Amino acid sequence: MRAMMLTGIREMVGMDVPDARISKPTDVLLRVGAVGVCGSDVHYYVRGRIGSQVVEYPYRVGHEFSAIVVEIGPGVKRLRPGDRVAVDPAMPCGQCDQCRVGRAHTCRHLRFLGCPGQADGCLSRFIVMPESCCFPVRGGTTLEEAAVAEPLSIGVYAVRLSVPMLGARIGILGSGPIGLCVMLSALGEGAAAVYATDKIDARLAVAQRTGASWTGNPERDDVVAAITKAEPNLLDAVFDCCGQQEALDQAVDLLKPGGKLMVVGIPEVDRVSFSIDKLRRKEICIQNVRRQNECMQPALDLIEQGKVDVASLITHRFSLEESKEAFDMVADYRDGVVKAMITVGA
Numbered sequence: 086m087r088a089m090m091l092t093g094i095r096e097m098v099g100m101d102v103p104d105a106r107i108s109k110p111t112d113v114l115l116r117v118g119a120v121g122v123c124g125s126d127v128h129y130y131v132r133g134r135i136g137s138q139v140v141e142y143p144y145r146v147g148h149e150f151s152a153i154v155v156e157i158g159p160g161v162k163r164l165r166p167g168d169r170v171a172v173d174p175a176m177p178c179g180q181c182d183q184c185r186v187g188r189a190h191t192c193r194h195l196r197f198l199g200c201p202g203q204a205d206g207c208l209s210r211f212i213v214m215p216e217s218c219c220f221p222v223r224g225g226t227t228l229e230e231a232a233v234a235e236p237l238s239i240g241v242y243a244v245r246l247s248v249p250m251l252g253a254r255i256g257i258l259g260s261g262p263i264g265l266c267v268m269l270s271a272l273g274e275g276a277a278a279v280y281a282t283d284k285i286d287a288r289l290a291v292a293q294r295t296g297a298s299w300t301g302n303p304e305r306d307d308v309v310a311a312i313t314k315a316e317p318n319l320l321d322a323v324f325d326c327c328g329q330q331e332a333l334d335q336a337v338d339l340l341k342p343g344g345k346l347m348v349v350g351i352p353e354v355d356r357v358s359f360s361i362d363k364l365r366r367k368e369i370c371i372q373n374v375r376r377q378n379e380c381m382q383p384a385l386d387l388i389e390q391g392k393v394d395v396a397s398l399i400t401h402r403f404s405l406e407e408s409k410e411a412f413d414m415v416a417d418y419r420d421g422v423v424k425a426m427i428t429v430g431a
Contacts, residue, residue: 088209089408090143094133095416097409100143105211110160112213115170117429118228120207121149122415123236124261125351126199130412135351138201147206148174148198151222151231153430161216170219171231173238173381174198174207190378197376208408210429220381226389229426233266233395235377236424238384239349240266242377247322247347250274256312256320256339257281257297259327259350260288262398262424265295267324267349269393270384272296280312280320280339282332287400287421295397303331309338320344328352333359342367349374398424405429 088102107114125135126146133140154168164170177184177192184192199206222231244250244267253276257264260283268279272295280299281292289300299315301308313319319341325332328350336346337359346369363369377384387393400423403411411425 086210087405088145089405090145091130091140092143095131095413097130097412099406102145102209105209105213107156107158107213109215110158111216112158113154113161113164113216113219114156115152115172115212115214115219116155117207117210117212118151118153118169119232120147120427120429121232121236121262122411122425122427123149124263124415126206127412127416128351128353129199129201131416132353134201136355140201144201145205145208146199147208148200149232149235150174150207151228151234152212152219153228154219155211157216164216164219164221169222169228169231171222171234171381171385172207172214173218173220174235175376176204176215176218188378190376208405208427208429210405220385222385222389224389226385227396229399229428230388230395231385232426233398233424234381234385234388236262237266237269237387237393237395238377238380239263239374240268240270241380241384241387243267243324243347243349243374244270244274245380246372246374247324248345250276252277253321254278254316255280256323256336257292258323258325258332258336259283259329260285260292260297260300261326263349264324264326265292265398265423266395267326268292268297269295269395270387273387273392278316280315282306282308282335283327285418285421288423291397291423295394303335309335312339322347324349326350330354330357333357337363337367337369340367340369343370345370345372347372347374399426401425403427
């Protein structure tokens with residue numbers, strides 16, 4: 086079957102690889118429909134690693150996707166050939182201490198699509214996944230929208246980990262796909278005001294259209310001063326969705342005493358720092374967000390019920406053989422790209 090493979094830094098080519106085949110009773114053979122390009126995929130593309138996870142070439146990335154069921158194993162109970170599904174890329178063991186206490190996302194033996202040393206990604210014509218990772222897509226939801234359920238699930242999880250959203254006033258620093266998914270989730274849960282920042286004006290325009298109360302570009306705006314003027318009591322929670330030191334510093338300044346800093350973005354550096362004086366005096370809580378935990382179905386429900394418009398996040402479309410162009414566009418932040426979508430099958 087055809088797959089797109091990383092072969093070096095910023096190098097990707099199409100290759101013929103062995104066909105995907107069912108090997109376990111609960112396996113499902115899927116024909117990939119749509120694949121979203123994620124920032125973590127781009128980390129592997131432009132740097133060959135995220136922290137200790139290092140690519141060995143050739144390697145296949147990709148983890149945000151939807152698909153159509155082609156074949157099922159004898160132990161599959163919920164799915165049938167022809168079903169459309171959104172797919173959770175995380176495959177926990179179900180047996181370790183983390184899985185047993187409801188933290189499957191930090192499973193000791195987790196396998197995650199497109200993660201070096203764990204599992205090949207989904208940039209291919211077909212892929213095999215456990216039935217437990219597949220969530221039926223119903224109604225008029227498209228395969229493209231279903232592919233966005235995975236990043237949306239991160240937004241849903243981050244919001245659930247933060248503070249009660251009803252009436253909350255929050256900041257989102259970094260209005261890329263994850264930041265926008267956090268915003269959609271927060272508004273869906275009743276946030277009263279959302280202050281969003283980004284260095285790309287096209288992304289701020291999307292944030293404005295999808296419900297932000299205020300947007301600002303930190304390269305020309307004093308975002309702390311502007312938000313403080315609008316919110317003298319400061320913010321209940323701030324979501325760092327860009328992984329930049331500058332944003333972390335802004336977040337601490339923007340939080341009210343007792344506020345919560347949600348670290349969602351992936352920093353490109355090994356260490357970040359905080360003013361311990363400010364953290365201590367305001368008793369700021371810092372919460373890291375690791376992907377998502379049992380939030381795929383709630384995210385898909387938001388899409389199917391029309392409570393969030395994820396289609397507005399999809400700005401560019403590519404074929405499977407054009408995957409390198411998609412990755413280059415996202416890596417270079419070209420043409421106002423928010424979510425690039427790779428269409429693999431009908």
